[in-house]
Amino acid sequence: MSKEAFLNELQKHLEILEDDEQRDILEEYAQHIDIKMQNGQSEEDAIRDFGPVKELAAEILEAYHVKPEFGEEKRRKRLPVSGGAALEKGGMGLQSLGGFLKEKTAALFRGAGNLFRKAGRSMKNLGLRIKESMSGRKKGRPDAETGGESRMEMTGNLRMAEGRSLGKGISGACRTAARGLRAGARWCLRLCWNFFWVLFGAGAGCLGLFALFGFGTVLILLLQGYPLAGAVLICLGAFLASGSLAGICFGMLRGRGRRVQAAAEKVLEKELEKELEKELEKEPGMDEEVLS
Amino acid sequence: MNPQFKKGVLELIVLECVRRRDRYGYELVEEVSRVIDVNEGTIYPLLKRLTNEHYFETYLRESSEGPPRKYYHLTAAGILYRDSLAAEWEEFQQQVSRFLEEGRKYE
Numbered sequence: 001m002s003k004e005a006f007l008n009e010l011q012k013h014l015e016i017l018e019d020d021e022q023r024d025i026l027e028e029y030a031q032h033i034d035i036k037m038q039n040g041q042s043e044e045d046a047i048r049d050f051g052p053v054k055e056l057a058a059e060i061l062e063a064y065h066v067k068p069e070f071g072e073e074k075r076r077k078r079l080p081v082s083g084g085a086a087l088e089k090g091g092m093g094l095q096s097l098g099g100f101l102k103e104k105t106a107a108l109f110r111g112a113g114n115l116f117r118k119a120g121r122s123m124k125n126l127g128l129r130i131k132e133s134m135s136g137r138k139k140g141r142p143d144a145e146t147g148g149e150s151r152m153e154m155t156g157n158l159r160m161a162e163g164r165s166l167g168k169g170i171s172g173a174c175r176t177a178a179r180g181l182r183a184g185a186r187w188c189l190r191l192c193w194n195f196f197w198v199l200f201g202a203g204a205g206c207l208g209l210f211a212l213f214g215f216g217t218v219l220i221l222l223l224q225g226y227p228l229a230g231a232v233l234i235c236l237g238a239f240l241a242s243g244s245l246a247g248i249c250f251g252m253l254r255g256r257g258r259r260v261q262a263a264a265e266k267v268l269e270k271e272l273e274k275e276l277e278k279e280l281e282k283e284p285g286m287d288e289e290v291l292s
Numbered sequence: 293m294n295p296q297f298k299k300g301v302l303e304l305i306v307l308e309c310v311r312r313r314d315r316y317g318y319e320l321v322e323e324v325s326r327v328i329d330v331n332e333g334t335i336y337p338l339l340k341r342l343t344n345e346h347y348f349e350t351y352l353r354e355s356s357e358g359p360p361r362k363y364y365h366l367t368a369a370g371i372l373y374r375d376s377l378a379a380e381w382e383e384f385q386q387q388v389s390r391f392l393e394e395g396r397k398y399e
Contacts, residue, residue, distance in 0.1 A: 021340075027362075028317050028336050034358060035318045050333035059334050063341035 003033050006047045013057030016070050025060060194253055201249030208242035211235050298328050304381055306338055307366065307374035310348065316361035339364060347373050 001009075007026050014022050029050070036046035050056050058068035215235035222228045302324070309315060309323045317339065321332045342348045347370035352360040366374065 025336065025340065028339075029333075031359065031361070032318050032321065032332065032336075038357065049331070051331050056333040060337040060340065063337035064344070 001044065001047050003030065003043055003047065006033075006050075006053065009053045010057055013053065014060060016061070016066060017064060021064075197249050197253045201246045201253070204242045204246035204249060208239050208246055211238035211242055215239055293328065298330055301381065302328070302330060302334070302338060303342070304374070304377045306335065306342070307347070307370060307377065310364050310366045311371065311374055314363045314365045316353075316363050318361075320364065342370070346370075 007030060010029065011022060011026060014025065017025075033043065033046045036049075037043055061068050061070065212235075215232065215238075218228050218231045218235050222232050305324055305327050306320065309320055315323065317336065320339070321335050324330060324335055325332070339348065343350060343364070347367060349365045349367055350362050351365065353363050355361050
């Protein structure tokens with residue numbers, strides 16, 4: 001075997017090592033062979049003294065605390081495969097983590113959507129209530145108008161109808177304005193409330209993540225032998241505390257939304273029923289008035 | 293000589309060689325070969341390991357013949373390690389000798 005062939009074969013077995021290290025070792029062997037040849041030995045003899053390349057490579061790898069079988073060509077091919085398998089496994093883990101996160105995020109958005117829907121419903125319901133009270137007032141007004149009607153009977157039905165439509169228009173505008181104002185106020189209030197809890201919860205969550213990071217760092221240091229048991233406990237406590245705080249904050253958000261929804265739905269049903277009844281009562285009367 | 297014996301004391305011999313004087317690879321192999329008959333190839337991995345464990349430092353020095361040579365120098369940690377190994381060896385070989393001496397009675 002020539003010097004080149006020997007070095008090439010040795011290098012193949014040492015591929016697991018860093019390039020610098022490989023070069024270092026190969027240079028030593030090359031120099032050793034050179035000196036031997038200078039001293040009058042043949043190239044073949046100089047290389048034969050090293051023994052089988054495989055055993056030599058195994059011994060070199062042993063010096064690096066590497067399992068010798070990783071230097072063998074057949075096993076070497078399996079190395080990237082096992083690395084790939086590990087990567088795949090890690091990827092699967094990440095994927096499942098991603099799935100979990102996605103699910104949680106979807107749930108969060110669903111929750112937020114529900115919240116907004118509930119808020120919208122409660123606003124609508126509020127508007128209905130206002131409308132109801134307004135229509136109550138309106139119900140009172142036609143009575144007064146009918147009272148005036150007897151006085152103004154001479155002026156004719158046309159004028160009366162005009163006044164009525166005007167009153168109706170004003171009351172309608174007032175109603176819309178009041179409804180808008182009330183709904184806006186409620187919406188703002190809810191927005192502020194939710195914003196406060198989201199902000200507080202997010203802050204607590206960030207603090208929790210930070211505490212978790214600190215916990216990991218300190219734990220590693222502790223495992224390396226630093227006396228940081230106290231710091232580890234503090235970090236763990238901080239993580240758990242801020243995590244549960246964040247949980248409470250987001251719970252406040254949702255719990256309120258649910259309560260509002262339940263109350264809103266109940267009120268909505270009542271209002272609808274009342275309105276329907278009133279409409280039914282009112283309509284025949286109005287028809288009579290117009291006819292008369 | 294039993295190769296397991298050689299393997300055990302090779303480290304001590306290499307450390308002792310470098311303690312006496314800084315040496316480059318080939319020189320070291322020759323020196324060690326004077327004490328025990330050992331495969332030349334096995335000394336380089338040992339040098340590598342002892343360097344990685346900071347018992348040796350290396351430096352390059354020009355040579356009159358050929359490329360610059362890498363010299364090995366024993367560090368303070370290396371001296372301590374060599375002393376502890378030498379003490380272990382002394383104790384070990386005394387115990388073994390004593391045990392073999394005892395065996396004489398049975399002859």
